[in-house]
Amino acid sequence: MAKVNTPIKPFKATAFYNGKFVDITEKDVLGKWAVFFFYPADFTFVCPTELGDLADHYEELQKLGVEVFSVSTDTHFTHKAWHDSSETIGKIKYYMVGDQTFQLANNFDVLRDGQGLADRATFIVDPEGIIQAIEITAEGIGRDASDLLRKIKAAQYVASHPGEVCPAKWKEGDKTLAPSLDLVGKI
Template sequence: MQNRILSIGSTFPDFKKTAAVSIENGKEFYELNSEEIKASGKWLVMFWWPKDFTFVCPTEIAEFNKHYLDFVDRDAQLIGASTDNEFVHVAWRKDHDDLRDLRFPMLADTSKSLAEELGILEQHEKVALRATFIVDPQGIIRWVSVNDLNVGRNVNEVLRVLDALQTDELCPCNWQKGEATIEA
């Protein structure tokens, strides 16, 4: 039986996890926690992938990295995550040209506890589903998207939804930043 995925209006779970943040010796790891994120007053965009050293995942991670400053411009903290450990994250970054210069942390949920709390732990392989969460500065989940393990997500759509959420207004279908919102 599949866990129930936390959805819109739910509080994002508290966590304290090690993240790979660099490939430089002695500076590889950082302890990330939800309290620090909440204290920042920023939005959180956390995206999950199933496994390091695979094929679809690095295309997504590299694309999120290309748009890193777009998230920063929107006052959002970007975090990538999987159930692999922090040492595997660093090895993968060293091994893969597109991942060497990542500007966001790669969270290691080795206990799989956060993926399980979020309801995104795939039941057979016990890996994270390809999920994305947008969380507001109060820690409330405002958007969730989950793709089949074989299908990469669209980073521009994540940015579009973040823009729409940040207007706090009614946004029509295919709305883009700068376009008119709906007057109720």
């Protein structure tokens, strides 16, 4: 089972990226921050709203050194067809990973029993390939890329500032906490 503070497992998949089909592995993730953004299926309802929202934030994510891997159990061919036929999906510049063998969905433990579809799940992975955050929502609950961006900034801050933590609602530039015996019972 994928858990926070555990490494991602080895994988091999094909993605639609920059107008081409490219093979990717876990080695392509190492050395940078990454988001694995699982969704149930192409040509659906909530999924394109989420993927479009993520596309709108992709440039800012890139400036933070974050690569995005959207993943469904559709093929990379289906991703290309959807990209070519939908205005919302057509603006995507990040990887659209085909997981028809279910390797990634199984590695991250988000494959729905008996359905062949992935849950709506997000994983933030640090440059060492360690999972730093997980979010899984029910079918009808779409995710918000601006909140994902906030979580990534917090994860990056904590990684680069040992001994500090980000409290609830933390935003870039806000005060952090330095856990100590002196803070116990005073927050």
